[in-house]
Amino acid sequence: MAGSSLMDTLFQRTLEDLIKGLRLHLIGESAFISKAMEDIRKEIKSTDPHTKSTALQKLSYLSSLYFYDMSWAAFHVVELMSSTRFAHKRIAYQAASLSFDENTPVLVLITNQLRKDLISTNELEVSLALECLSRIATVDLARDLTPEIFTLLSSGKVFVRKKAVGVVLRVFEKYPDAVKVCFKRLVENLEGSDQQVVSVAVGVFCELALKNPRSYLPLAPEFYRILVESRNNWILIKVLKIFAKLALLEPRLANKVVEPICDHMKRTDAKSLVFECIRTVVTSLTDYESAVKLAAVRIREMLMDDDPNLKYLALQALSTVAPNHVWVVVENKEIVIKSLSDEDPNIKLESLRLVMMMVSQSNIVEISRVLLNYALKSDPFFCNEILGSILSTCCRNVYEIIVDFDWYVSLLGEMSRIPHCQKGDEIEKQLIDIGMRVEDVRLELVRVARDLLIDPALLGNSFLYRTLSAAAWVSGAYVEFSKNPFELMEALLQPRTYLLPPLIRAVYLQSAFKVLVYSLHSYLLQRGITERDFAEGSDYAQHDASASLNQEEGFNPRVLNQSFDDLSVEHGEEISAGHGQASAFDSLGTNSFSDESIMNMINLIELAVGPLSGSLDVEVQERARNIRSFIELIKQEMVDCLAQKEESLDRNKTEVSKIIKLMHDAFSSELGPVSVTAQERVPIPDGLLLKENLEDLETICPDVQLPLLNSFSFGSPQSEETNGDSLPDLQNKVESEPSKESTSLLAQHRKRHGLYYLPSEKKEISNDYPPANDLKSENDRNNDAENLVKLTEQSLVPKKKPSNAKTRPVVVKLDEGDQVSIAAKAQPKDDLLSGAVREVLLGNDTNDSLSQSKPSDRSSARRKGKEKLNLDSPSESKENLDDVKKHDDEIPSSRKNKHRKHGKERRHKTSGNVLDEGGENSQKGKEKTGHRHGKHKARQRADVPLNVVSQTPVIPDFLL
Amino acid sequence: MIRAVMVINTQGKPRLAKFYDIQAVEKQRELIRNVYGVLCSRAENVSNFIEAESFFGPDSRIVYKHFATLYFVFVFDSSENELAMLDLIQVFVETLDKCFKNVCELDMVFNYSKMHTVLDEIILGGQVLETNSTEVMKAVEEISRLETASNAISLVPKSVSSWRSR
Structure with a gap:
């Protein structure tokens, strides 16, 4: 054994050898790799840690860059983690963070090793463990290692502390109860003087606040202080992101932050910070005219910049601001329209989006005309983007913005003749739809259909088939107009x-x-x-x-x-x-x-x-x-x-x-x-059980396919013959x-x-395939941009609806059927984590009813499991938990930490669930007092008079 | 947060790939291939952002930078600033440059593990940890020192132990 181990050691290929070999074997690469994998499988079993670590290093390399599975080596990774040598430990930790996931069975084995390394005196070892944890932490690991992380959060070494702060995000996400332990320390890190740590802490709060901003409103004063005092762009960007969320919830807060944000916008040269300020203003502070004006100035600067990145982002900012302040877009329309012919696909798309936002009843005709010209001369992808956006804009709300349907129908005809057009499906749909809905347009529709049908060249273009099908249908259905x-x-x-x-x-x-x-x-x-x-x-x-x-x-x-x-x-x-x-x-x-x-x-x-x-x-x-x-x-x-x-x-x-x-x-x-x-409104006849009948059918004839269609004509002798x-x-x-x-x-x-x-x-x-339709040849294409600019000159300016010579024809609408009425229920995405955070910050659990009403499957399953565990005897509960898989690994730990389990139960109770079996009577009393009083506590803390009782949860203005 | 960091060469070979949300290896291969497919279709001197929702799910964007034969790609979501991510790529490349003295693709090929060390000092679990390349270098050097020290000690005892166990 020892001999072979020695041989392995002496003749083992290092990672460098492997890489060199890979570079030599460019042709027979996969064979070479299989050979190397074979070696690795042998070497990794070695008892010599050096051999083992080299093998593992090679394996990680192949797994990461050549995508070979390495989950089989998980146990070896765990073995090597406990090595006393830093080099080996590092390889093992890297392999772990590369290959472990929630389902890796050996995860339960590394808790102690991680704990050992977290409390190590060597800060580099601590950092290894933290890095690994930041990626692979599971519910168990997060729970079991919370105390160590709590300690590290106030570590004297910045190098360690900042990583500990970073890990907290993952720990909270996996184990929300850790909030109770760690939250205060996390907030303290926000107040620290060290910029590196503050930066990471703000980053963590930014992530947390994006998921559930409301819970972090009480921390507004902290963030405000950072916003005013900090000069670190990274930190400011993150704080701005937090305020963008908070300001939407609390108007008074918006009022407070507008000024410092404008100051930053005026003072800074950092484009990233300027852009973040702009974004904050256009998303969350749209009511503040002066701020929007300032943002508009900076947006314009970015638009004029030669850097395509800035231009692209500025266009994005414009489309965010457009719904509330069209004037900003109108001010810059020239640039926007010129950008349609930019070489950058991102910029083109973004400006197209903006142009479509400016479309109204009065200018749709002109804008479509110019866009169609652009479509003719652009690449297939962008051409179809243009066509697609025209089509979708025009058909919005049952052709809301179309006044002149004759024009629109002929536009559809024109579109379908554009060589790159792949929107046949949509055009087909709209042609038929308009035919059915708008009676007055049928004459023109039939004319357009005739023009399409009569051109034999169009039949060679497969993208047109759907349109032709619509044309054929239309001319058959409305033949009286022909x-x-x-x-x-x-x-x-x-x-x-x-x-x-x-x-x-x-x-x-x-x-x-x-x-x-x-x-x-x-x-x-x-x-x-x-x-x-x-x-x-x-x-x-x-x-x-x-x-x-x-x-x-x-x-x-x-x-x-x-x-x-x-x-x-x-x-x-x-x-x-x-x-x-x-x-x-x-x-x-x-x-x-x-x-x-x-x-x-x-x-x-x-x-x-x-x-x-x-x-x-x-x-x-x-x-x-x-x-x-x-x-x-x-x-x-x-x-x-x-x-x-x-x-x-x-x-x-x-x-x-x-x-x-x-x-x-x-x-x-x-x-x-x-x-x-329509189909929903058809009442289901009594006694008809759709599902059951179909299931019967399945069992009766499992392998019967669709019934064959027999020709079924007018009973002519011929059709009978065919049968x-x-x-x-x-x-x-x-x-x-x-x-x-x-x-x-x-x-x-x-x-x-x-x-x-x-x-x-x-x-x-x-010729065989329809040529580029040259309906545009008479137009000077170079002038397109100027044309559009000129035309939008008048039409983009918001003005009164022009009196059209033509009155809009009647468009048949069906009561509620045309709008998809199923409004997405605005379910506040509230989870355990935010509940825990609120508990810590406000000292209550007002949020519980919310988080309980729609908890994620995971958490409810977990809670259910624990509830059962508490009520039943342990042996029974195990059986019960069998169906709640994934969580069975939690059982032992939940048994261990009784007090934490109670914490969970408590929340469960307060939500008013009917699981009031006996067993925790002692808790009940406490619960009832704790419940519903938290709000008052919060008010007390914020020095707001106690007697104000209102239905809506009032968020005290922490900044006043 | 940052979802992934990739370094891909202009032939489409990955030189570094780190995914901060766990992905199966097959999925990783597919994602890298998709990203490369988009990257190589883009002209020079265009903007550095790509909508990535079709590969990485909702709320994800890609920013990339092209240096010589390499694409540096960061995938991130709305809690990061686009331009800041572009700067972060710069920080990463600058640090590598300090590390290897005029970094080139070959350095990255042969120093796979060191690249990871550098990256781990800049990004932790998808969070931006450090943006100052000098600080990063300090940590990286310390790690390498400890690593070589632990290896140096290991050389003698290892051979001795294997002889002894004979």
Whole structure:
């Protein structure tokens, strides 16, 4: 044994050897490390402390920088901790603070070692133990070592004392009762003359006060003294942070600290302190005009600074101040807007946030316009940030700031064409939402949707799919606003739609169906009317007439016709409508729903939808079949109807028109927005137990997945076939293959010859992926910033709402459903610690009811455990505690320290919990007197008259 | 408080990592990788702050400083001042510079343990302990002295003991 130990010692690699080796083995690194780990595993078992410590040092190194687990070595760490040699001890302590956590089982073994080191005469050993404790202290360790820490808090050596003060934070957090012991000494350290110790102590109070400021109000005089007297920036920053919290709670305190804070702001050169002063003013002292003015001056200085850090932080300060004092932002708007094109992403984002804060009803149009220009020229990430913030700002509170919805809808259309736009989901949501909520905007909405649908280039961009889906839905649902249903149908069925994902394609098909039904319906109506009396034209006729006037703009029959020819050639099929239609189309100008155009539409649908009824996707297949069966139903009659024009009057009431009327009615009932809480309002029927039933289902068929969707169309013979017979399906598939190929060939062909299936309003030829939309090209982009500055010149200044020429249309809102009404309950985050602190500071436990009302799970569990322990016999209690895991390690110690347990129980009692079993009657009496009188004690201490009794806990002004 | 201190080189290799709230090693690796991913995507001469809520949870920010081949990264929450943290990085680097006389990455590679000693004198359990690099140096030197002293004594007795136990 000794021999091997010697060999280990002589030939052991040191940490330096290991590092050198790692640098040599850059390629086979992991193999080298596994080898080293093997060695370490052997060496660490050595009885020689030197070998052991070297092994442990190597292990810590690998664990820390190469992320190898070292929890297995915990016991060796503990062994080495007790080494008498400082070098070994230090390695062990470092390893412990690196690798131990709450669940490390050997933690219970180190209590004594830590205690020994804490009371050591060697201050470096003490400091090792304190450092370790500051990271790994558990409830047990904190409780057991509180006395030693208490002693160290008044140590004569600054080096030790400051570390002891730092450790207190962790100890309080783990074991709140330590407050009773240590708090006074901690406060004393605040008063000490040594800046190092004061700095750490203030830091500790800052952490504590951030968690629960109210408890530390009584210490305000101490902090105030430091604020006025100290010239150490580190200390001042922390004190300012404390006052930022306290001033919010106690207005009189705010009044008191404003002056010294302003003094610091005027006097100091340290940017960090200036910034902290600014932050304190803009968060907590916003009512003090003079302070805010001074802060505004310093913010401006920071904004003008070349240092991007200062600029960034100043922008942040601006966004904090904006809600209360917009003028500060307005004063600096030029810089803010220029920062939008800063090279620093942080600054850009922050200024974007600020610009969005300045948005109001009156300037949203201009700001959005300029921001969109920025979006066009910035990188994808920032572009989407801009789009996202415009979208979220505009839809806030049911489009509160939007007056002109026509504008907004076209803005949405523009946005979706921006090349980097990835906000398709949001745009989709808003397009549909606006369609449902705002009736007046539908005409424009349909126009925007048409522009999107009609551009074949957009179909190649996958980010646009969601928007296109919304456009398709909108134009189907509000087809009555469409200027040209034929054109729309063309767009919905254009060959490139095969690029769309099936679900969106299904939306396209459904919309095509709606357009078809609408067209047929209008056609029939119109025929009926024209044949009777054109002069007495109904709304429909007028509408159609106006539609026909606009026809020439976007509708080119020749191209349409050409496309038909092409298609028919590709398919090698005979299409009745394919020939000799050109002349018929020429007459189209006067009457929008001519016989031929209707027949054309039907033929087009048959042609485009036919192959889809064999689609692999159920949604697409189903809808395609719906349309086909519908056409089958009406087609024959329509042909007849066309053939015998004279008799059409009689035929007006035929079956066809009945069917069409039915379908039209079915589609014309409007969909409305759905309240967020709609589902909650559905009463659960008696006897329906949702959960249980579902559980049953689970047990009955555990591995059944979602039910397959069967095509469920209008009961046409074809749909029945699919259920039983797979042959037609197969055929369809075979058919659809070539057709798909052919359509893509067609697309290629068109691309090559610059011929487009659909007329596009823009003359340029779109390529496969939509080019950067050049709607901005006419704008001089360099002037954007100036433009925005100029425009905000007027609009940002808070002024009266301008009288808009356009009145805001009605936006459908649902009672409370639109706002998420579940208000977050403002639960004061009160815990045991703050309770303990208050107890010490105010000498009572007024806070207990609060902390008890919503204690953290941990503490309640713990308390429960202890309660039980006290009531039951120890053996029973152990069983009871089994479920309260994690805390079983507390049992022995709680048995040890009976008086502390009582302390806990006492708090438990006063909260009025019903756990009043016998057993601590002796305590009860004390409790009742102690309870509720604490407040008075506090008042006495603060020299406030006793007779003032008020309901709200009055915080005495300690500064007066 | 300060949540973590990292030193990462420009290739993404960690040179020092200390987490003040306990993290599993796998999580540490992931965090360092994430932080490095953000760091190396940032241009020079931009601000030194990064929003870190996506890696480190709510209320956390990162400040970093780039020296030669190394990034010094501090992760902290709202109880620290951003600019003060930037200064603290400066203090840390200054102290290392005093320690190693013109510190470079190689010093940090081979003096892993000393770096920890320095850091432990500046930050204790996430709290800023000392901001004066001279004070820090004093403590570090004292620790090294005691360490070498204890090792020097150990050399003879150790070999003797192992011979004797034979």
